[in-house]
Amino acid sequence: MAGEGCCAGRCAGLAGFLFEYDTPRIVLIKSRKVGLMNRLVQLAILAYVIGWVFVWEKGYQETDSVVSxxxxxxxxxxxTNTSTLGLRVWDVADYVIPPQGENAVFVMTNLIITLxxxxxxCAEFPDKTTKCSSDKDCxxxxxxxxxxxxxxxxxxxxxxxxxxxQIFGWCPVENDENVPKPAFLKGAENFTLLVKNNIWYPKFNFTKRNxxxxxxxxxxxxxxxxxKTDPFCPIFRLGDMVVAAGQDFQEMAVEGGVMGLQISWxxxxDKSASRCVPKYSFRRIDNKDSSHTVSPGYNFRFAKYFQTAAGVESRTLIKAYGIRxxxxxxxxxxxxxxIPTMINIGSGLALFGVATVLCDIIVLYFMKKxxxxxxxxxKYVEDYELGANESYGSRPESQQCCGVR
Structure with missing residues (x-):
């Protein structure tokens, strides 16, 4: 019997849940605390919508990303004037490798040359794995x-x-044990870099160049x-770019590195096209840290091939250090x-419902009253069926309240 009563109670609770309907009821609460909190939340939402969404983020605009x-x-x-090469002039064809790159340029600042x-x-360059005392070690x-x-x-x-x-290979072998210091082409800080940048915003069919x-x-x-004095000149002195990134050019030129030239458009x-101008900034990209000393800088090898008078193939091997x-x-x-304007306005208006929810939570669960x-x-209302000969108006007022509690 107890089980049957429990089952009946559960069924009644389930029926009550299934056959209930909530309708909003407006209650005006005259309270300074609740009223002030409500206005502060509304003011914060209004400041967010107007200040952040529309003024700062320009939520009234359609946006597009740059193609460049x-x-x-x-x-x-x-x-340069050295005992190995004598007096020599280095021009662009010597130190820019390769002549053209995709969104990048490498300038050689130091080198180890094997003529x-x-x-x-010939004998291999001496190290732990190549040193020997007899033929048995090879x-x-x-x-x-x-x-x-x-x-x-x-x-x-x-x-x-x-x-x-002993090895069979290109002889004599390269000796890259000691990197020249100061850098071989220390005058590279006075070289200049011209950057030509064309941009396109496809959505607006807008094009411009730097x-x-x-x-x-x-x-x-x-x-x-x-x-400060010439922010729109597209010609950059290499030394100035490295200094702007907080680095020392002559130190960086010894073992090389990677620099980033950032162009922001x-x-x-909605304003004049003349106000759409580039902004330049610089930073060093490779890791220059005292705790990361293994394989620092940036270098690679390349060779220039030729034939001797006797018809023997020969080459000059260059290990190039530089800045990319x-x-x-x-x-x-x-x-x-x-369209984005209306979407953001609608989202802003919907946020005002947050103030009502927040105030309801505080009033109904945290306040003393x-x-x-x-x-x-x-207000809880229970439904009932009208009798055949009864009308709503014939019932007493207390019964018309439908069981208010």
């Missing part, structure tokens, strides 16, 4: 990733100082970028459109 292309041109000369290499037999045909050739199995003298395993219409040929030949197309300048273009353009406010907030 970049070309570069480096100019400058450097003069007149030919295919033949393995014929052995090759590893750090070797300069194929071992022949013989142990020979390397410059009368050390014995190393060489502005006010720039003429005469001005372009003499200008140099400066963030943030345009409000990556040109990165960012941008967003906006223009008024009725919460039971009193609940009694005024909620």
């Amino acid at each position: 292309s970049v070309t570069t041109k480096v100019k400058g000369l450097a003069v 007149n290499q030919t295919q033949g037999l 393995s014929p045909g052995d090759i590893n990733t750090h070797s300069n050739g194929v071992q022949t199995g013989k142990c020979v003298w390397y410059e009368e100082k050390n014995k190393t395993c 060489i502005l219409p006010t720039i003429n040929q005469t001005y372009l030949k003499s200008c140099r970028y400066h963030p 943030n345009c409000n197309l 300048f990556d040109i990165m273009v960012f941008g967003k353009a906006g223009k008024f459109d009725i 919460k039971y009193y406010y609940r009694e005024k907030k909620y």
Whole structure:
């Protein structure tokens, strides 16, 4: 019997849940605390919608991301005078490798050069794996990733100082144990970089380039970028870019590195097109940290091949250290459109419901008079069936309230 009563109670509760309907009821609460809180929340929402959404984020605009292309041109000369190469002038064809890159340009600032290499037999460069005392220490045909050739199995003298395993490869082998310091092309800080950047916003069919219409040929030949005095000149001195990134050019030139030239195009197309101009910033991208000293900087090898008078193939091997300048273009353009405007207005109006929900939670669950406010907030009505000969108006007023409690 107890089980049947419990079951009946559960069924009644389930029926009550299924056959109930809530309808809003407006209750005006005259309370300074609740009223002030309600107005403060509404004011905060209004400030967010107007200040952040519409003024700062320009929520009334349709936006588009930039499509960009970049070309570069480096100019400058450097003069060196060494015992190996003698007096020599270095121009763009010598230190820009390759001549054109995609959104990047590499400028050689230091190098280790090995002249007149030919295919033949010679002693390997001495290190822990190549030093030997007899032929037994060398393995014929052995090759590893750090070797300069194929071992022949013989142990020979390397410059009368050390014995190393003989190899067949490009001889004489490169000696890159000591990087020249100061940098070989220390005058590279005075080289200049011309950046030509064309942008396009497809959604608005808007195009522009960083060489502005006010720039003429005469001005372009003499200008140099400066963030205060000449912020729109597209010609940059290499040393100035490195300094602007908080680095020392001569220190960076020794082992090389990677610099970022950032071009920002943030345009409000509701205003004049002349106000859509680029902004430049600089930073060092590779990790320069005292705790990361393994394989620092930026370097690679390349060779220049030729034939001797005897018809023997020969080459000059260059291990090039330098600075790679990556040109990165960012941008967003906006223009008024009725659709995002209406969407953001609707979202803002919907947020005002937050004030009502917050005030209801505090009034009905946290205030001292919460039971009193609940009694005024909620009214419970039970449904009933009218009799055949009865009308609503014939019932007493107390019964017309339908069981208010």
